[in-house]
Amino acid sequence: MAVYTQVPAEALDSFLSRYDVGTLVSAKGIAEGVENSNFLVETTQARFILTLYEKRVSEADLPYFLALKTHLADRGLPVPRPIVDREGRALQTLQGRPACLIEFLPGVSLGEPTPAHCRAAGEAMGQMHAALRDFDQVRENALNLAGWQRLAEACGARADEIAPGLAATIAEELAFLETNWPLDLPHSTIHADLFPDNVLVRGTKVTGLIDFYFACTDIRAYDLAVLHTSWAFSGDGATHFADRAAALDAGYAASHGLSADEAAAFNILARGACLRFLLTRTYDWLNTPADALVTRKDPLAYLRRLAHYRAA
Ligand SMILES: Nc1ncnc2c1ncn2[C@@H]1O[C@H](COP(=O)(O)OP(=O)(O)O)[C@@H](O)[C@H]1O
Ligand SMILES: N[C@@H](CCOP(=O)(O)O)C(=O)O
Numbered sequence: 001m002a003v004y005t006q007v008p009a010e011a012l013d014s015f016l017s018r019y020d021v022g023t024l025v026s027a028k029g030i031a032e033g034v035e036n037s038n039f040l041v042e043t044t045q046a047r048f049i050l051t052l053y054e055k056r057v058s059e060a061d062l063p064y065f066l067a068l069k070t071h072l073a074d075r076g077l078p079v080p081r082p083i084v085d086r087e088g089r090a091l092q093t094l095q096g097r098p099a100c101l102i103e104f105l106p107g108v109s110l111g112e113p114t115p116a117h118c119r120a121a122g123e124a125m126g127q128m129h130a131a132l133r134d135f136d137q138v139r140e141n142a143l144n145l146a147g148w149q150r151l152a153e154a155c156g157a158r159a160d161e162i163a164p165g166l167a168a169t170i171a172e173e174l175a176f177l178e179t180n181w182p183l184d185l186p187h188s189t190i191h192a193d194l195f196p197d198n199v200l201v202r203g204t205k206v207t208g209l210i211d212f213y214f215a216c217t218d219i220r221a222y223d224l225a226v227l228h229t230s231w232a233f234s235g236d237g238a239t240h241f242a243d244r245a246a247a248l249d250a251g252y253a254a255s256h257g258l259s260a261d262e263a264a265a266f267n268i269l270a271r272g273a274c275l276r277f278l279l280t281r282t283y284d285w286l287n288t289p290a291d292a293l294v295t296r297k298d299p300l301a302y303l304r305r306l307a308h309y310r311a312a
Contacts, residue, residue, distance in 0.1 A: 003029035018085040047104035052097040075131040107200030107207035115247035116204040122251025124206040132189040141216035151279040182265040190223035195230040221262035225269035237304030274306035
């Protein structure tokens with residue numbers, strides 16, 4: 001569940017009065033998501049998403065995220081536009097938290113994508129990368145190699161509480177990636193977390209790319225690697241679907257494409273993506289209190305994906 005901060009109706013009424021969006025009809029907390037508090041807000045004019053940013057999103061990064069979403073929405077991508085108030089401000093404070101009213105996009109996120117969905121998702125990522133060529137703001141990826149090292153140290157031997165030998169596998173993979181990570185590949189702004197739950201679809205049409213709060217500047221083809229690790233496997237990571245993987249590549253090739261160097265490094269990029277999610281999930285597993293409101297995600301689902309790319 002993801003409503004950490006409650007917003008009383010009077011506070012929401014007064015918040016909405018700063019905008020030209022009509023008056024409050026209803027507001028409901030959204031259960032999905034893990035990072036922020038999200039509400040579906042209906043006014044006399046339209047539906048909106050209200051996000052209150054919680055502790056894991058740094059306040060200093062919010063102008064970057066909002067500028068990025070506005071840039072993509074301006075270029076016709078299905079990315080929710082931050083709404084500005086009468087004074088032109090998108091970023092606000094509500095209930096003591098940074099907050100933003102955001103365009104509502106139709107569609108649902110998928111549990112089990114088909115190859116047709118994968119093709120659409122690959123194509124949407126390529127369109128996003130094309131539209132980001134002239135986005136010049138920079139944000140370092142906090143979850144890059146150095147970030148993975150920090151997480152691996154923070155987890156340490158306790159990783160073996162999740163599965164015997166996990167700490168050694170993490171150390172071994174980290175050492176491999178430190179030597180082989182293809183830093184000379186082209187960098188650009190990337191989403192860095194485009195999992196199926198961050199893509200809204202209607203039928204096989206992509207209607208929304210959401211949750212840009214890990215977006216950063218990093219190796220562009222790494223974004224496609226993250227897409228593969230999250231779309232081309234069963235949820236538990238035990239089964240890799242070659243048809244889904246081929247469809248992701250075909251979609252991306254239709255709208256952007258990989259260079260020969262990027263294609264040659266793809267397996268290493270996918271190993272890096274697996275380690276990144278294995279590490280954040282391992283850290284969260286070890287450090288989230290059992291009675292927390294958030295459902296912990298299974299680290300081993302990413303260990304299995306990693307095994308697939310190590311064997312390939
Ligand atoms: N702009 C939007 N339009 C429609 N639904 C949205 C929008 N933004 C978020 N949602 C809904 O809210 C849920 C949680 O959003 P998300 O950004 O993933 O949260 P978190 O940052 O907490 O992980 C999504 O799964 C989706 O159902
Ligand atoms: N996609 C990550 C977790 C990030 O959660 P999100 O709800 O912000 O996408 C994972 O699956 O480990």
